[in-house]
Amino acid sequence: MKPATIYDVARVAGVSHQTVTRYLRGSNAVRPETGERVAAAVEQLDYRPNAAARLLRSRHSNRIGLLADRIDANGPGSILAAASAFAHARGYVLDVVVTDGTSPGSVVSSLQVLTEHQVAGIVALANTEVVVAEIRRQQIGVPLVVASELGAQGDSPSTSELAGIVAAEHLLELGHRRVGYLAGPEMWLASQGRAGGFSREFVRGGGEVAWMLHGDWTPESGYDLWSGLDAEQKGITAVAAASDSMAIGLIAAATDEGVDVPSELSVIGTDDLPEVKYVRPSLSTVAMDFEQEGRVLMDALLTSIEGVVGVPIAAPTAPYVIARDSTARRK
Amino acid sequence: MKPATIYDVARVAGVSHQTVTRYLRGSNAVRPETGERVAAAVEQLDYRPNAAARLLRSRHSNRIGLLADRIDANGPGSILAAASAFAHARGYVLDVVVTDGTSPGSVVSSLQVLTEHQVAGIVALANTEVVVAEIRRQQIGVPLVVASELGAQGDSPSTSELAGIVAAEHLLELGHRRVGYLAGPEMWLASQGRAGGFSREFVRGGGEVAWMLHGDWTPESGYDLWSGLDAEQKGITAVAAASDSMAIGLIAAATDEGVDVPSELSVIGTDDLPEVKYVRPSLSTVAMDFEQEGRVLMDALLTSIEGVVGVPIAAPTAPYVIARDSTARRK
DNA sequence: TCCCTGCATGTTGTCGACAACAATGTGACC
DNA sequence: GGTCACATTGTTGTCGACAACATGCAGGGA
Numbered sequence: 001m002k003p004a005t006i007y008d009v010a011r012v013a014g015v016s017h018q019t020v021t022r023y024l025r026g027s028n029a030v031r032p033e034t035g036e037r038v039a040a041a042v043e044q045l046d047y048r049p050n051a052a053a054r055l056l057r058s059r060h061s062n063r064i065g066l067l068a069d070r071i072d073a074n075g076p077g078s079i080l081a082a083a084s085a086f087a088h089a090r091g092y093v094l095d096v097v098v099t100d101g102t103s104p105g106s107v108v109s110s111l112q113v114l115t116e117h118q119v120a121g122i123v124a125l126a127n128t129e130v131v132v133a134e135i136r137r138q139q140i141g142v143p144l145v146v147a148s149e150l151g152a153q154g155d156s157p158s159t160s161e162l163a164g165i166v167a168a169e170h171l172l173e174l175g176h177r178r179v180g181y182l183a184g185p186e187m188w189l190a191s192q193g194r195a196g197g198f199s200r201e202f203v204r205g206g207g208e209v210a211w212m213l214h215g216d217w218t219p220e221s222g223y224d225l226w227s228g229l230d231a232e233q234k235g236i237t238a239v240a241a242a243s244d245s246m247a248i249g250l251i252a253a254a255t256d257e258g259v260d261v262p263s264e265l266s267v268i269g270t271d272d273l274p275e276v277k278y279v280r281p282s283l284s285t286v287a288m289d290f291e292q293e294g295r296v297l298m299d300a301l302l303t304s305i306e307g308v309v310g311v312p313i314a315a316p317t318a319p320y321v322i323a324r325d326s327t328a329r330r331k
Numbered sequence: 332m333k334p335a336t337i338y339d340v341a342r343v344a345g346v347s348h349q350t351v352t353r354y355l356r357g358s359n360a361v362r363p364e365t366g367e368r369v370a371a372a373v374e375q376l377d378y379r380p381n382a383a384a385r386l387l388r389s390r391h392s393n394r395i396g397l398l399a400d401r402i403d404a405n406g407p408g409s410i411l412a413a414a415s416a417f418a419h420a421r422g423y424v425l426d427v428v429v430t431d432g433t434s435p436g437s438v439v440s441s442l443q444v445l446t447e448h449q450v451a452g453i454v455a456l457a458n459t460e461v462v463v464a465e466i467r468r469q470q471i472g473v474p475l476v477v478a479s480e481l482g483a484q485g486d487s488p489s490t491s492e493l494a495g496i497v498a499a500e501h502l503l504e505l506g507h508r509r510v511g512y513l514a515g516p517e518m519w520l521a522s523q524g525r526a527g528g529f530s531r532e533f534v535r536g537g538g539e540v541a542w543m544l545h546g547d548w549t550p551e552s553g554y555d556l557w558s559g560l561d562a563e564q565k566g567i568t569a570v571a572a573a574s575d576s577m578a579i580g581l582i583a584a585a586t587d588e589g590v591d592v593p594s595e596l597s598v599i600g601t602d603d604l605p606e607v608k609y610v611r612p613s614l615s616t617v618a619m620d621f622e623q624e625g626r627v628l629m630d631a632l633l634t635s636i637e638g639v640v641g642v643p644i645a646a647p648t649a650p651y652v653i654a655r656d657s658t659a660r661r662k
Numbered sequence: 663t664c665c666c667t668g669c670a671t672g673t674t675g676t677c678g679a680c681a682a683c684a685a686t687g688t689g690a691c692c
Numbered sequence: 693g694g695t696c697a698c699a700t701t702g703t704t705g706t707c708g709a710c711a712a713c714a715t716g717c718a719g720g721g722a
Contacts, residue, residue: 003472005678016702021680029699051448052386053678056707061383063426063448072412077403084402084429093444095394096427098415110419117382117394117424141334219609245606252609275576278550278583279610336708347672352710360670384708387677 004045013041024049055118062092064301065114067107067135068125069099073217074271075190075290076125079147082294083123090302095119104134111138121305123147123297128187143304145297159293160193163286163319167194167240167268168201170284170321175330176266180233181212182222182241182250194242194270210236215246222249227257234259237266237330244269244276244285251281251326262328272322281325289317335376344372355380386449395632396426396445398438398466399456404548405602406521406621407456410478413625414454421633426450435465442469452636454478454628459518474635476628490624491524494617494650498525498571498599499532501615501652506661507597511564512543513553513572513581525573525601541567546577553580558588565590568597568661575600575607575616582612582657593659603653612656620648 006024010017015034023030023038030038041047055061064087071080084094095117100106114122121143126132132146157165171179181198184191191214199209211233215221222241226234226249241247247269251261259265261281269276272287296316337355341348346365354361354369361369372378386392395418402411415425426448431437445453452474457463463477488496502510512529515522522545530540542564546552553572557565557580572578578600582592590596592612600607603618627647 006680007678017678018680018703019701022701025680031700034700048443048447050387050678052383052392053707054680055383056381056387056678056709057680059707066427070412071402071415072405072408074403077408080427081401081403081429084427085431088428088441088444093448094427096397096411096415096425097419098412100416112379113419113424116379219606223609248606248609252611255611273606275550275579275604275606275610278554278580279606280583280586337710338708348708349673349710350671353671356710362670365670381708384677385710387679387708388710390677 003050004047005050006047008045009038009041009047012045013037059118061118061120063095063117063119064092064298065095065097065111065117065119065122066125067097067099067110067114067122069127069131071096071098071125074273075288078290079125079294079297082291083298086295086298087302090298092120092302099131104130107131107134108138111135111140115140115142121145121301123301127189129189130187132189143301145301145304147293147297157197158193159288159316159319160190161197163270163288164194164197164199164240165201166319166321167270167286168198168205168207170268170323170327171238171240171266172202172205172207174238174266174327176238177207177330178210178236179207179238179240180229180236181209182225182239182246183212183214184217184242184246186214191242198240215242215249217243217245219245219249219252222246222251223253224249226250226253238268238327239265240268240270242270244271244273244283247283247285247326248276248279251283262326263331266327266330268321268327277324284324284327285322286319287322288319292316334381335378336381337378339376340369340372340378343376344368390449392449392451393423394426394448394450395423395629396428396448396450396453397456398428398430398441398445398453400430400458400462402427402429402456405604406619409621410456410625410628413622414629417626417629418633421629423451423633430462435461438462438465439469442466442471446471446473452476452632454632458520459516460520460523461518463520474632476632476635478624478628488528489524490619490647490650491521492528494601494619495525495528495530495571496532497650497652498601498617499529499536499538501599501654501658502569502571502597503533503536503538505569505597505658507569508538508661509541509567510538510569510571511560511567512540513556513570513577514543514545515548515573515577517545522573529571546573546580548574548576550576550580550583553577553582554584555580557581557584569658570596570598572598572600575602575604575614578614578616578657579607579610582614593657594662597658597661599652599658608655615655615658616653617650618653619650623647 006017006020009020020038023035068076071077087094095114097110097113099110123145124135125147183195202209213225215225241250247267251267254261254265261267269283269285272285276283276285293316337348337351340351351369354366399407402408418425426445428441428444430441454476455466456478514526533540544556546556578598582598585592585596592598600614600616603616607614607616624647
């Protein structure tokens with residue numbers, strides 16, 4: 001029971017195979033009644049074009065490679081979901097390859113796999129500078145969009161930086177002047193962006209970042225980092241964390257020591273995980289629209305593949321603060 | 332700068348293109364010195380096989396279709412990440428299509444896209460019975476593995492059921508006899524499994540499930556459902572929830588009403604989100620190994636594609652209870 | 663010496679689609 | 693009526709790999 005080909009369709013419809021192609025691609029002229037005969041044959045045979053044959057001849061693939069590590073995390077997962085839906089709507093399929101983000105060799109082999117599969121373009125959700133550099137070094141010959149670099153054109157700050165900036169504004173407004181910053185891993189671009197945006201803005205607003213420490217996004221790291229601080233370091237009035245997870249861990253550590261949040265210590269996270277509204281105290285946080293980010297990424301890539309500007313997609317919405325109970329005015 | 336083909340390699344190596352193929356496929360005899368010449372040519376030209384041409388002729392693709400909705404959620408995300416890594420290690424690439432799980436039409440079109448792309452097999456992370464039925468109805472002609480059905484062969488309970496069962500055991504051990512159950516959406520298979528496993532086991536152990544209500548996995552739904560209970564319904568001593576998110580929402584609602592967790596109400600969740608160890612009270616929960624689930628899925632599919640039994644993968648680890656502070660012995 | 667066998671390698675055909683070019687028919691216009 | 697332009701349809705070639713068949717050459721046995 002082999003699938004039908006255009007030749008089968010042509011035979012049933014009583015036309016040449018080329019007429020079938022013309023009808024299917026919709027471009028060149030086919031007489032309406034001829035078209036109807038072809039349509040009937042397609043229907044009858046349940047014809048589906050063979051993507052491999054089409055690709056071999058025309059070299060136009062409709063597959064997009066997506067390179068990522070850690071798609072199980074909140075942000076990347078949402079981005080992926082949105083990107084896939086967007087690609088699907090435009091007739092593309094996503095080839096997802098999850099790399100071991102720590103080894104450049106893994107990135108190289110993943111890129112090779114994707115190019116062998118003739119992807120029309122590649123979206124890289126690269127988390128670290130090393131990976132980005134490795135990707136750039138490869139000559140892949142197809143359009144490439146790197147997530148972390150998007151939106152950072154020219155002088156305008158990236159989404160990550162904006163996330164840091166609004167967190168700083170929030171703490172400044174509440175009167176905090178001496179704070180700590182709990183960053184993500186040093187190598188992560190998102191982490192660098194948020195940390196950089198925060199400290200620049202906080203200092204610009206007249207505050208002092210007493211310390212900046214790097215966790216690994218997990219609540220464990222937030223807990224341990226707070227526990228390891230000395231008395232002087234704990235003498236701040238607020239902490240901003242680069243992820244809600246770390247913020248929750250830090251709050252747990254502080255609470256375990258008898259430090260009250262928010263009366264003695266304000267804490268703001270980043271990500272707006274669905275749960276953090278319901279933990280107690282509910283967590284103030286910086287929300288971002290990851291799905292929009294995914295759509296923007298795909299739109300940028302498809303535009304560069306197809307060479308035409310499609311229906312323009314709105315720019316990524318700016319991150320914004322959701323003030324809840326874990327941050328309070330400095331006493 | 333077109334990529335090299337086997338003909339280019341053959342010319343450089345001074346052999347016929349067929350010899351190149353033979354060397355590359357490694358099967359038929361090629362004299363060692365001939366092989367070396369070919370290898371050198373491959374290296375020099377940076378030759379990469381054209382997957383489309385290979386597929387067109389041989390009909391053996393090394394792409395796996397993955398159909399999913401809601402990959403941004405915790406479980407599916409982890410499953411996807413592990414499945415992708417596993418597939419990659421075995422030389423396959425994952426084509427990911429995210430469907431709108433609520434509409435059968437979307438499922439049909441997604442399946443069509445995948446079959447057009449000549450995937451060698453399909454993994455479906457289908458959440459609802461409707462979607463599973465729709466998938467089964469399609470004649471796709473390639474091996475298919477549906478996540479929710481895995482491990483439920485014969486009499487042995489599925490992973491979802493086991494998750495419900497161990498939660499029931501935990502509450503029974505703590506002396507609870509009259510409890511509520513906060514299930515996921517009625518249509519979700521994982522939800523049905525967990526709920527069914529829980530109530531069967533709890534009743535079998537001499538307890539009574541006073542009510543069973545359906546949320547939508549979100550903390551909001553947990554909060555709202557508890558708030559909407561009448562006094563009699565609140566007269567239970569424990570609640571089991573089908574997700575940690577709903578459990579957290581429910582705890583927030585109870586706490587807001589002045590009900591103390593765990594002294595007046597024990598709550599156990601499901602999933603073991605990384606954060607729930609650090610919320611206060613820390614959440615007792617049922618942990619599952621989603622990544623192993625992803626590996627098992629891929630292994631099952633690849634086995635059925637390749638027809639041979641590979642290195643056997645351990646069965647999914649059974650879900651187990653992590654007892655923390657949100658559950659206590661019944662007073 | 664001759665023929666047969668088996669190994670190593672070369673030649674031609676094929677997968678299914680699209681591209682380029684060729685051929686037919688129709689009506690308009692002179 | 694003849695010519696031309698255009699609309700419509702058909703024929704042949706091509707993409708890059710693998711498959712099937714064909715060839716050449718060496719060694720072994722008669």
